[in-house]
Amino acid sequence: xxxxxxxxxxxxxxxxxxxxxxxxxxxxxxxxxxxxxxxxxxxxxxxxxxxxxxxxxxxxxxxxxxxxxxxxxxxxxxxxxxxxxxxxxxxxxxxxxxxxxxxxxxxxxxxxxxxxxxxxxxxxxxxxxxxxxxxxxxxxxxxxxxxxxxxxxxxxxxxxxxxxxxxxxxxxxxxxxxxxxxxxxxxxxxxxxxxxxxxxxxxxxxxxxxxxxxxxxxxxxxxxxxxxxxxxxxxxxxxxxxxxxxxxxxxxxxxxxxxxxxxxxxxxxxxxxxxxxxxxxxxxxxxxxxxxxxxxxxxxxxxxxxxxxxxxxxxxxxxxxxxxxxxxxxxxxxxxxxxxxxxxxxxxxxxxxxxxxxxxxxxxxxxxxxxxxxxxxxxxxxxxxxxxxxxxxxxxxxxxxxxxxxxxxxxxxxxxxxxxxxxxxxxxxxxxxxxxxxxxxxxxxxxxxxxxxxxxxxxxxxxxxxxxxxxxxxxxxxxxxxxxxxxxxxxxxxxxxxxxxxxxxxxxxxxxxxxxxxxxxxxxxxxxxxxxxxxxxxxxxxxxxxxxxxxxxxxxxxxxxxxxxxxxxxxxxxxxxxxxxx
Amino acid sequence: xxxxxxxxxxxxxxxxxxxxxxxxxxxxxxxxxxxxxxxxxxxxxxxxxxxxxxxxxxxxxxxxxxxxxxxxxxxxxxxxxxxxxxxxxxxxxxxxxxxxxxxxxxxxxxxxxxxxxxxxxxxxxxxxxxxxxxxxxxxxxxxxxxxxxxxxxxxxxxxxxxxxxxxxxxxxxxxxxxxxxxxxxxxxxxxxxxxxxxxxxxxxxxxxxxxxxxxxxxxxxxxxxxxxxxxxxxxxxxxxxxxxxxxxxxxxxxxxxxxxxxxxxxxxxxxxxxxxxxxxxxxxxxxxxxxxxxxxxxxxxxxxxxxxxxxxxxxxxxxxxxxxxxxxxxxxxxx
Numbered sequence: 001x002x003x004x005x006x007x008x009x010x011x012x013x014x015x016x017x018x019x020x021x022x023x024x025x026x027x028x029x030x031x032x033x034x035x036x037x038x039x040x041x042x043x044x045x046x047x048x049x050x051x052x053x054x055x056x057x058x059x060x061x062x063x064x065x066x067x068x069x070x071x072x073x074x075x076x077x078x079x080x081x082x083x084x085x086x087x088x089x090x091x092x093x094x095x096x097x098x099x100x101x102x103x104x105x106x107x108x109x110x111x112x113x114x115x116x117x118x119x120x121x122x123x124x125x126x127x128x129x130x131x132x133x134x135x136x137x138x139x140x141x142x143x144x145x146x147x148x149x150x151x152x153x154x155x156x157x158x159x160x161x162x163x164x165x166x167x168x169x170x171x172x173x174x175x176x177x178x179x180x181x182x183x184x185x186x187x188x189x190x191x192x193x194x195x196x197x198x199x200x201x202x203x204x205x206x207x208x209x210x211x212x213x214x215x216x217x218x219x220x221x222x223x224x225x226x227x228x229x230x231x232x233x234x235x236x237x238x239x240x241x242x243x244x245x246x247x248x249x250x251x252x253x254x255x256x257x258x259x260x261x262x263x264x265x266x267x268x269x270x271x272x273x274x275x276x277x278x279x280x281x282x283x284x285x286x287x288x289x290x291x292x293x294x295x296x297x298x299x300x301x302x303x304x305x306x307x308x309x310x311x312x313x314x315x316x317x318x319x320x321x322x323x324x325x326x327x328x329x330x331x332x333x334x335x336x337x338x339x340x341x342x343x344x345x346x347x348x349x350x351x352x353x354x355x356x357x358x359x360x361x362x363x364x365x366x367x368x369x370x371x372x373x374x375x376x377x378x379x380x381x382x383x384x385x386x387x388x389x390x391x392x393x394x395x396x397x398x399x400x401x402x403x404x405x406x407x408x409x410x411x412x413x414x415x416x417x418x419x420x421x422x423x424x425x426x427x428x429x430x431x432x433x434x435x436x437x438x439x440x441x442x443x444x445x446x447x448x449x450x451x452x453x454x455x456x457x458x459x460x461x462x463x464x465x466x467x468x469x470x471x472x473x474x475x476x477x478x479x480x481x482x483x484x485x486x487x488x489x490x491x492x493x494x495x496x497x498x499x500x501x502x503x504x505x506x507x508x509x510x511x512x513x514x515x516x517x518x519x520x521x522x523x524x525x526x527x528x529x530x531x532x533x534x535x536x537x538x539x540x541x542x543x544x545x546x547x548x549x550x551x552x553x554x555x556x557x558x559x560x561x562x563x564x565x566x567x568x569x570x571x572x573x574x575x576x577x578x579x580x581x582x
Numbered sequence: 583x584x585x586x587x588x589x590x591x592x593x594x595x596x597x598x599x600x601x602x603x604x605x606x607x608x609x610x611x612x613x614x615x616x617x618x619x620x621x622x623x624x625x626x627x628x629x630x631x632x633x634x635x636x637x638x639x640x641x642x643x644x645x646x647x648x649x650x651x652x653x654x655x656x657x658x659x660x661x662x663x664x665x666x667x668x669x670x671x672x673x674x675x676x677x678x679x680x681x682x683x684x685x686x687x688x689x690x691x692x693x694x695x696x697x698x699x700x701x702x703x704x705x706x707x708x709x710x711x712x713x714x715x716x717x718x719x720x721x722x723x724x725x726x727x728x729x730x731x732x733x734x735x736x737x738x739x740x741x742x743x744x745x746x747x748x749x750x751x752x753x754x755x756x757x758x759x760x761x762x763x764x765x766x767x768x769x770x771x772x773x774x775x776x777x778x779x780x781x782x783x784x785x786x787x788x789x790x791x792x793x794x795x796x797x798x799x800x801x802x803x804x805x806x807x808x809x810x811x812x813x814x815x816x817x818x819x820x821x822x823x824x825x826x827x828x829x830x831x832x833x834x835x836x837x838x839x840x841x842x843x844x845x846x847x848x849x850x851x852x853x854x855x856x857x858x859x860x861x862x863x864x865x866x867x868x869x870x871x872x873x874x875x876x877x878x879x880x881x882x883x884x885x886x887x888x889x890x891x892x893x894x895x896x897x898x899x900x901x902x903x904x905x906x907x908x909x910x911x912x913x914x915x916x917x
Binding site: 066073078084110120122189193209216356455460 | 584619620621622625676677678680688690691693717718721745761762763764765766782783787790791793794795797798801802
């Protein structure tokens with residue numbers, strides 16, 4: 001079989017990705033962007049059909065507890081046998097198997113880190129993260145998605161696409177996979193290493209895991225197409241499947257070549273002061289014709305860069321990787337952490353047993369139970385029954401989320417915007433010290449945008465604040481709506497919310513995006529009343545020059561504390577925010 | 583079990599490697615914190631340490647890795663077996679770990695079976711005389727981090743819970759790594775780490791290719807790859823073990839002491855701990871270089887890692903402490 005044409009249809013590429021995963025499980029898995037539906041089911045079915053029949057498949061919930069993940073003492077069995085019986089966790093069961101993480105975009109950084117550790121360890125499972133993100137703020141946590149080779153978008157695949165079976169140029173069935181597996185260890189990388197690394201650089205991918213995964217994918221593809229060496233076609237395919245979805249900028253081919261020249265000083269590897277294994281260096285200098293391959297690989301990747309990404313780049317967003325990961329509440333379970341608050345009788349599901357209290361509770365019954373059990377057979381010295389179980393109780397520490405809603409419209413003169421930013425920064429610094437989470441919503445033009453979902457990362461907060469542009473109308477009602485939605489979500493996760501509005505209250509854009517001052521004002525007022533009903537603590541910082549009545553009456557409508565910026569210089573503002581949160 | 587990626591095969595990341603080697607030579611520098619982007623060989627480097635460290639002398643079944651001749655902690659004298667050489671422990675602390683697992687807890691089996699209050703040692707006991715590594719330290723629960731730092735500082739684990747009362751030695755080097763994108767470490771904790779390094783992915787294409795090539799070779803044929811680096815690893819191991827002996831005999835001149843104070847004062851680094859760490863690290867660096875005395879160059883080489891996280895910092899200073907420390911050092915070392 002010969003080097004195939006580039007694979008054009010998204011569905012065909014997705015099928016190929018499934019085949020490559022089956023050939024080389026070291027690719028670790030995929031992020032599957034799709035709502036529940038036939039395409040997603042069909043893809044999982046294909047993968048299932050290609051993997052070994054005895055492969056374990058398990059669903060992983062994004063709310064999974066550590067207890068379920070890692071296993072623990074099986075108490076019932078332990079009590080029965082009188083020796084510690086360990087119950088295996090999901091990760092143990094998943095060794096060498098496939099985990100399907102549903103609603104992966106809801107997974108918090110904690111779960112992501114735990115799964116990442118499992119992916120890095122021995123007996124690593126394959127992980128398919130189902131990403132059902134509805135809006136661009138949600139995304140699979142970066143640490144996790146970075147380890148999974150393929151990022152596949154199935155949202156555009158239609159039913160008709162699923163029917164067709166042509167367009168790949170190779171049969172995908174268990175036999176061909178088995179043959180490819182045999183061939184895989186002997187496939188040469190050719191010039192693909194350089195081509196893929198350079199392509200990754202051109203696409204603005206910082207981490208080195210993606211090019212490494214792309215290289216593996218390219219070799220798996222070569223094995224599947226019955227080749228001995230990776231050719232341009234496979235490198236291109238790997239770039240499309242692995243690198244393109246991770247791009248953070250548009251490639252500029254001319255510069256990509258120039259850029260590498262000045263950096264050629266051998267400062268890193270050579271300073272180790274030890275001989276290099278020959279098989280590595282030899283490829284570098286004489287065989288320097290691979291620019292063609294880089295060019296072709298880059299071209300392939302460019303055609304596969306998702307459209308939404310371009311919009312993001314144009315809007316000056318920080319890039320695909322920094323989105324998401326803020327919805328950490330999922331893993332948080334009430335009553336498992338915090339200050340100990342005594343023990344009480346209760347049922348064990350997912351809680352922590354207070355061993356001493358349990359034994360203490362069982363002790364007085366010792367003799368009675370022994371005699372009740374049997375007169376002739378001596379029982380254990382202490383018998384613990386279900387009703388003796390005592391659960392450790394904790395007083396959870398309530399977490400606070402401060403949501404900043406910043407007016408970036410043109411009615412705020414530019415220097416006022418700078419002051420507003422300054423005020424937000426001061427409060428950010430304060431939140432940081434107190435380990436609160438912060439979120440940032442900005443509104444201007446015809447809509448509002450959640451620049452930063454609740455996070456503790458000051459780095460990210462600063463970055464998105466610095467990038468905030470100004471100008472345009474004041475869609476205040478829309479902004480209040482999205483603030484309320486965000487506050488609602490945070491409150492549902494058991495956090496207390498403080499809202500901080502920085503605006504002059506001069507609404508002039510309606511929810512529909514039309515420019516009518518009167519309707520806009522009425523809508524803003526109505527939204528403010530709804531917010532009041534929700535009962536979150538709120539502060540409205542009036543950032544107009546002389547204090548605006550609109551802002552004042554808006555503050556009244558939402559029962560927010562009204563503060564004027566000139567009075568609220570830096571420290572004072574943080575003080576007010578702290579009081580409101582208390 | 584697959585062998586760890588060889589330490590000497592890590593491309594670049596000199597500052598991180600230096601900090602880890604210093605901690606091998608002089609455990610008293612008090613831990614290493616590694617912060618940086620994803621995919622920068624943070625955990626690879628730490629896991630690779632296990633292959634470099636000299637073996638320690640202890641008893642076969644001693645859960646605390648007690649040195650030969652030391653008293654048994656909790657009456658394990660009968661069960662601890664014969665003296666043996668064991669690899670220096672490098673213990674991984676997983677994120678989902680419970681406090682019980684870390685400090686040790688009531689031995690449930692014995693409690694249920696015999697009604698006996700016995701202590702089951704935890705990870706802190708296993709890490710005694712070695713390294714304790716926490717990946718994603720910024721995601722670890724605060725109360726566990728507090729506990730670890732406390733034990734690391736005192737070198738002793740005191741358990742007073744569940745009716746148990748046990749204390750055992752827990753001297754280890756704490757190594758934490760993390761990605762600042764996922765949340766910062768509390769400022770109070772920062773300066774409890776001795777050295778702090780920031781890593782980023784190599785910028786030039788050739789180093790990047792080098793990294794991908796080596797990693798790829800390693801993943802395909804770990805044994806062959808490790809073998810091809812065995813010589814370099816052996817040399818490094820030798821360098822460490824020589825430095826461990828040498829570091830105790832090194833002299834630190836008046837000029838170095840004075841300069842260390844000057845640097846700390848001019849940078850406004852808080853407390854004496856910074857100065858002490860700076861000197862210890864410089865001594866370890868000198869020992870690694872095989873020098874007879876600590877010089878100003880050694881001081882200069884370790885100063886960023888020893889002081890970076892101790893500057894009284896404005897969390898919103900965009901330039902970060904890296905630039906400030908470079909400026910300060912350039913001034914301090916100006917002729």
